[in-house]
Amino acid sequence: MTAPGRRSSTFTRLLRHGFTDPSTAARLLESPELAGVSTDPVLLDALGATADPDLALLSLVRLVEAQPEDDRRALIDTLIAAKPLRDRLLGVLGASEALGDHLARHPRDWHALVRYEHADLHPGIEEFESGLAEADDPVSLRVAYRRCLLSIAARDVCGTTDVAQTAAELADLATATLRAALAIASAAAPEDAAACRLAVIAMGKCGGHELNYVSDVDVIFVAAPPEGAASADETKSLQAAGRLAAHLMRICSDTNIEGTIWPVDANLRPEGRNGPLVRTLSSHLAYYQRWAKTWEFQALLKARPVAGDSELGEEYVATIAPLVWQAAERENFVPDVQRMRRRVVDNIPAAELDRELKLGPGGLRDVEFAVQMLQLVHGRSDPSLRSGSTLEALQALAAGGYVGRADATRLDEAYRFLRAMEHHIQLYRLRRTHLVPDDEADLRRLGRSLGLRTDPVASLNQAWRKHAAVVRRLHEKLFYRPLLDAVAQLAPGEIRLSPDAARERLVALGYMDPAAALRHLEALASGVSRKAAIQRTLLPVLLGWFADSADPDAGLLGFRKVSDALGKTPWYLRLLRDEGAAAENLARVLSAGRLAPDLLLRAPEAVALLGDPKGLLPRDRAHLEQEILAAVGRADDAEQAVAAARGVRRRELFRTAAADLIGSYGTEGPAPDGEAHPAQEPPGHVGSEEPADPGDLVDLVGGAVSDLTAATLAGTLRAVVRAGWGDELPTRFAIIGMGRFGGHELGYGSDADVLFVHEPREGVDEQEAAKAANAVVAEMSRLLQIPSGDPPLLIDTDLRPEGRNGPLVRTLKSYAAYYRRWAQVWESHALLRAEPVAGDADLGRRFVDLIDPLRYPVEGLGDDAVREIRRLKARMEAERLPRGADPTLHAKLGRGGLSDVEWTVQLFQLQHAWAEPGLRTTRTREALAAACAARLIPGEEAEILDEAWVLATRVRNAVMLVRGRAGDTFPSHTRELAAVGRYLGYEPGTVGEMIDDYRRVTRRARAVVEDRFYE
Structure with missing residues (x-):
C-alpha cells in the first residue's frame, strides 16, 4: 500500500x-503491463508531451x-530505448x-511506426499502394488502410509534416x-473489368490534394x-x-467488423443523384456544354484522375x-457564386453556427470560395493559377x-x-465532423495537440x-470585390491586351487617339514586375469604365499620370485592386472633366479617399477649421500658412468633387453579404448602383464648399493676425458670408461674397x-490672390453698404447707423443670406x-418696396445677361434659372418671415419648403421651382467640373457638352434631349415666377 x-x-x-486524473x-x-518502467522519467516525460496524457497511458496499457506474451517486453524495451518510436x-x-482502439485490435501494427528513415517522412502513392498490396477483401483493406493512417497521424502529431x-x-x-x-x-467480376475502361476522377479535397482524416471522397466515373x-x-x-463503380463504392463505404474507411460520394456527377453513375466522356462533355450550373464548374476546378484507366482519366480532364x-464568362457568374456561399451559411443550424469550423462565417x-472565385476569374488568362490546392493557388x-x-x-x-x-478534431475518434467541441476536456486535448500548453x-x-476574424x-x-465581377465580364482576349486586340478594343470603346492610348497601356502594363502584373489586371476593366464617360482618352491619360506619381507607393495599386469600388471611383473621377483630375494630380495621395467607405463624406466646418488652424500655427510666415490652408482646401475640394461625380454616375458592387452600406455614406457612394438624388448632391456640394471656404478664410485671418x-x-x-456663401450654396467656381465688421x-x-x-482685409485679399494651380478663392465685397464706393470694413456701430438712415430695399434683400462665417x-x-x-421687416414690405424689387430684377435681366447669351440656357440669369427662383423665394421671405419662423433661413431650398408649408405657394409649384433651381445649380457645377473654370451656360465644345450631359445622367448621344429637358424645366419654373413674383 502506497504511503499518503x-x-x-x-x-x-x-x-x-x-x-x-492522477x-x-x-x-x-x-499495472503489471508496465512493470519496471513505470517510474522511468523518459516514459513519463513522453506521456506528458502528448495531447492527452491520460488517454495515451490508458491506450499504451x-x-x-x-x-x-513474447512481444510485450520487446515493445516496452523498444519504447524506452527508441525516442522516435516513443514520440510517434x-x-x-x-x-x-x-x-x-485499432492498435488494441491489431497489436502488431505498432511496427508500422518503427521506421524513421528519411524516405518514410513523406510517402507518396506508390508507398501507400505497397502498404495496401496484400489487402484482397474489404476487411483486410480497412485494416491495411488504418495501418497506413497510423504513420500519417504519427508524422502529423510529431510535427514531421505540416x-x-x-x-x-x-x-x-x-x-x-x-x-x-x-x-x-475487378477481381470479383473479371468479365466486367474486361468489358470496359473505367476512370475514377477525384473531386473536392481529394482531387485538390487536401483531404481530411475523415471526409467523403468525392468522385466522378x-x-x-x-x-x-x-x-x-x-x-x-x-x-x-457501372457495376464496377458501385462495387468500388461499397468496398470503401460499407461498414463491417473493422468499421468503414470513408464514404465514396458520386453526387458531383452530372445531374447528381438523379444522373447515371457512369457516363462516357462525350456524355459528360455534352452535359457540361448545355446544362451544367456555375457551381459544377467550380467543383471541376479540383478534378484529378486517380484510379482506373489513366489515359481515359487524363483525356477527361483535358477535355x-x-x-x-x-x-467565369457565364452571365451572373460572380453573383451566383456569392449567393451559393451565402446559402451554405444560411443552412447551418443556428445552434451550430458559432462552432462550425468549415462552413460558418470565418471558416x-x-x-x-474566395480563392476559387479568384482562380476562375483570373485563371482564364493566367495558367499559373490553375491549381487544385487552395494554398498553392493562394x-x-x-x-x-x-x-x-x-x-x-x-x-x-x-x-x-x-x-x-x-484534422485533430477528426483524428480523435476518426469521425467526420467540423464542429469545434464544447466539452472542456476535448478542447484541452485539441489545444495541446496544436502546441498550446x-x-x-x-x-x-x-x-x-x-484567425476566424481574419478569414x-x-x-x-476578396469575395465581394467589385473589380472581380467586372473582370469576369470581360471576354478572354480582353484580359491580356495584345497590341492588335487592344487597338481594336480601344476604337470600339470610343477612344479618339488609340495610338496614344496604346502608349499609355504599354507604359503602365509592360514588364514582369508585380506592379505591371496588377496593372494588367486593372486596365481592361478601367478601359471600360473610362469609355463610359465623354472623354475616355482623358481618363486613361489621367490614370497614367496618377500611376506615375504613386506607382512606387505600396498602397496605391493595392487600394485599387482590393478596396471596395476604389478603382471604379477613380475611373469616374479621372474621366469626368478637368477639375477633379487637376486637383488629384496636385495631391495624388488623395486617391486614398476613394477606397475608404466613409472617405467621401464631407468633413464638417469645425473639423476643417481645426485642421487648417493647426496647419497655420505650424507655418513660418503668413504666405506659408495660407499655402498650407490651400493644401487642405485642395484635398477637400477633391473629396467633394469626387463624391459629386461618383454620386452622379452611381457605382456598382454590392456590399459584403449583399447588405446595404451605412446610411451615413455620401449619396451614390460604394454599394449604390443608381445615381444619387440630384437635390442631395446639390446640398452636399453647396454645404461642403461653403464650409471649406469658411474654414479657409478663418485660417487666412489667423495667419494675418499672427x-x-x-x-x-x-x-x-x-x-x-453673403449671397451663396451665406446660403451654404457655393459652387466649385463661386466667389465668396462677404462683409467685414469690426469693433x-x-x-x-x-x-x-x-x-x-x-x-x-488688404492682407487677406493679397494672400488669397497669390497665383497657384488651385481653383481661385476670390473675395467679393460689393454687397457692402454703398457698394464699391463704401469702406471695405465698418464697425458694428457704423453698420447700425448706416442701416438706420440709408438702407435701401436691395440691401435688406441682400441681407437675407447674411451669416457669420469666421472671426469673432x-x-x-x-x-x-x-x-x-x-x-424680416414687421408687417412685411410695402407696395413701393415690392415694386422696387421687381424693378431691380427686371433691370438685372436686361443689363447683366451677357450679350449674345441664350436666355433659355443661362443657368444664373436666364429664364427660370437661379435668379428667378431665388428672387421669388426671397420675396416670400421679405413679406412673410416676420410671421413665419421657417422662412428665417439663408438657404433657398429650405426657405422654399417653408413657404410651401406656410401655404404661400402650392406644393406643385414649389416642386417646379425646386427642380429648376437644382438643375441650374448642377449645370453650373458641371461646367466647372468639366472645363476647370466657371461658367453659367452649357459649353459649346461637343465633348465638353457630352461630359456635362453624362454628369447630369444622360447617355452618350442624348445631349439634345438634355438641352430640351433643361428648357422644359426652366420654362415651367418661369411660368411660376411670372405668377408669384410679378403678380
Missing part, C-alpha cells in the same frame, strides 16, 4: 506532466496487454482514441485505396469500351463500368478543363498580384490553423477567434482699430441681431 505522502508526491508529479494514471503506471506511438495514442503535407498524404492514401478497391472489385471494341458495345461497357476556365469555406494569386502579399500571408496562416484544428482552452479559443474580413474583401499683431488684433473682427477692443483708439481692420463669433451674432429687423 508518497501518493501525494506522485499525484503532484503527474499533474505537472499534464495528467488530469489517481487512475498512478494505478495504470503500477491496452496495447501492451494485447501483445503476445505515444503521440498517436494521446491524440486518437480510434487509432488506440498540415498541407498531411492533407496531401491523406489524399495520396485515398488514391491508393481507391485503386485497391477497384482491383478488388468515366467509362469507355475497351480498346478496339465496336461502338455498339458502348451500352454493355457502361453497364459493366473538361477549357469549360472550367470559361465558366474554411470562406477561404476556399500563393500563385499573391505571386501574380491578384491578392496582396500581406493578405495572402494572413489567409495562409489562418487556413493552416483552421485545417489543423479540423499554457491554458490550452483559453489559448485555443483566442487563436481560433483571431471573414479578407473573405469579404504675422502682424501676434496673438490678438486690437479690434474684434468678424467675416459675414475696437476696450481702450483701443477707433482710428487705430480701423487701421488694423483695413490692414487685415460674438461679434458675428450681434451683427445678425442688428440686421434681423431689416431682412
